[in-house]
Amino acid sequence: MLELDGVGFGYSPRDWVFRGVSFRVPPGTATAVLGPNGSGKTTLVRCAAGLLDPQEGTVRLSESAGYVPQAHGSAFAYRALDMVLMGRARHVGVFRTPGSSDHEAALEAMERVGAAGLRDRRFPTLSGGEQQLILIARAIAAGSPVLVLDEPATGLDLKNQARVLTLLRELMADGMALLLSTHHPDHALHLADRVVLLGRSGVRTGSAAELLTDAQLSALYGVRVSTVAYSDDGDGFPSSTPRRTIVVHYGS
Numbered sequence: 001m002l003e004l005d006g007v008g009f010g011y012s013p014r015d016w017v018f019r020g021v022s023f024r025v026p027p028g029t030a031t032a033v034l035g036p037n038g039s040g041k042t043t044l045v046r047c048a049a050g051l052l053d054p055q056e057g058t059v060r061l062s063e064s065a066g067y068v069p070q071a072h073g074s075a076f077a078y079r080a081l082d083m084v085l086m087g088r089a090r091h092v093g094v095f096r097t098p099g100s101s102d103h104e105a106a107l108e109a110m111e112r113v114g115a116a117g118l119r120d121r122r123f124p125t126l127s128g129g130e131q132q133l134i135l136i137a138r139a140i141a142a143g144s145p146v147l148v149l150d151e152p153a154t155g156l157d158l159k160n161q162a163r164v165l166t167l168l169r170e171l172m173a174d175g176m177a178l179l180l181s182t183h184h185p186d187h188a189l190h191l192a193d194r195v196v197l198l199g200r201s202g203v204r205t206g207s208a209a210e211l212l213t214d215a216q217l218s219a220l221y222g223v224r225v226s227t228v229a230y231s232d233d234g235d236g237f238p239s240s241t242p243r244r245t246i247v248v249h250y251g252s
């Protein structure tokens with residue numbers, strides 16, 4: 001369980017990025033954070049993951065969260081498998097080397113994201129999308145019941161976006177609590193039970209049904225957005241999966 005209560009953060013005194021953010025992410029659910037560039041999505045998910053200390057309010061985490069940062073180059077030429085093994089740090093203990101169960105967990109996580117074939121590649125030589133898959137595998141390998149992801153679809157092609165969304169739904173079905181920031185309202189429509197909108201006029205939290213509407217999304221991004229239904233077409237998701245996506249009226 002992840003819970004934020006009245007959280008406020010600013011990088012300098014009296015210059016708040018956001019204030020008064022409260023929401024809970026129960027097991028088996030996903031909460032999506034949406035907002036324009038610079039609205040504070042990364043800042044908020046870093047506070048939720050315990051990587052930034054808010055100036056006010058509290059963050060309660062049942063145990064440490066797995067965290068997936070936005071893909072970025074690494075200065076160190078670790079193998080992809082070693083990057084994923086780093087997710088096992090709290091299981092391995094200080095001054096110990098990873099054992100066979102850690103290797104198994106790391107390889108299973110790489111299989112799950114479809115990146116087992118990259119295990120011996122050096123992380124900096126991977127494409128941005130491949131790096132993103134490895135970072136997600138690292139967080140899964142950590143085995144935490146809470147996963148916090150900062151724009152997990154950044155740099156992924158359409159097939160890999162679908163793979164990651166499917167994977168995140170599977171993790172929810174396994175009982176994990178997910179918090180993700182995203183620039184893709186359609187991903188929020190597909191995944192999220194609850195939504196946090198970081199807008200120019202303040203923060204709104206509520207159910208996906210209440211906040212992922214044409215009016216709310218158009219106001220949030222300052223461009224006309226419509227949500228449209230599509231048929232399941234035997235896509236393999238349970239019939240309860242929301243099948244709505246968004247259309248942006250470019251030029252509006």
Ligand SMILES: Nc1ncnc2c1ncn2[C@@H]1O[C@H](COP(=O)(O)OP(=O)(O)OP(=O)(O)O)[C@@H](O)[C@H]1O
Binds near residue numbers: 017
């Ligand atoms: N280390 C920092 N020091 C000072 N200001 C910062 C720092 N990091 C971010 N900011 C500022 O805080 C605000 C929120 O930034 P943040 O990165 O959280 O936004 P975001 O919604 O994730 O943006 P994007 O969609 O562009 O990734 C921005 O105005 C940004 O310039």
